Amino acid sequence: MSFRPAGFRPAVVGYAVALVFALSSGVVLAQEAKAPAPAGTAAAPAAAATAEPAKPAETAAVKPGDATAGAGKAAVCGACHGMDGNSSDAQYPKLAGQSESYIARQLTNFKTSKRQNPIMLGMASPLSEQDMHDVGAYFASKKSLPGVADQALVERGQQLYREGDTTKGVPACMACHSVDGRGNPGAMYPQLTSQHAQYIEATLKSWHDGTTWGDDAHAQIMPGIAKKLDEKDIAAVASYIEGLHAADSAGGSGNSAAK
Helix, strand or coil: CCCCCCCHHHHHHHHHHHHHHHHHHHHHHHHHHHCCCCCCCCCHHHHHHHCCCCCCCCCCCCCCCCHHHHHHHCHHHHHHHCCCCCCCCCCCCCCCCCCHHHHHHHHHHHHCCCCCCHHHHHHHCCCCHHHHHHHHHHHHCCCCCCCCECHHHHHHHHHHHHCCECCCCECCCHHHHCCCCCCEHHHCECCCCCCCHHHHHHHHHHHHCCCCCCCCCHHHHHHHHHCCCCHHHHHHHHHHHHHEECCECCECCEECECC
């Protein structure tokens, strides 16, 4: 994501004005230094010294994300994640329907290199906090397209997602990500429903092998869980998540398995 830099000509004019002001001020100061100080002004320097220093300008408060503003800012994201947040390449995650707060958090992690990714570091670096929320709001306004699970993996995947595995100390995924995979925006637990199995599998394997997305307690949750999963478990739950979707508009959940 990139933004147009500030215009060059206004900046040059500004520097010129500042230079003229500095030079003219230097001339005045030199003239005053030659002239004797008038009576009764000795206390002026002391008064100036006791004056309160100027306070720095307050940073503008971040407003809730604006999906309309975010549409333009997110245009470059479409190359990998799809213009509507439904990526066609399974190595890139779907962002459609993901919560604004979660997207803003991850963009911040990329920008500060808490989450390592050379491509996303370059994309996130120019973004302000407001930009991140606007981009998040845009993708949150979109709907993720349903995926399909592998029938051979559904049984084990469903067990891990809905029940967990007490013998391995693995909690149910739905405890944080909700029964239909919509996540918990308030706690910044992401939406998982219909996410590419390939992306979920690669991410879980990365956590299993020691990768983290930060140093806070929140960032340590998934690496700790992933370490308890073997390759078959990871493949099963990843496939189940891709097929996870709302069963109907009235509520409930379902899973679409491959025929």
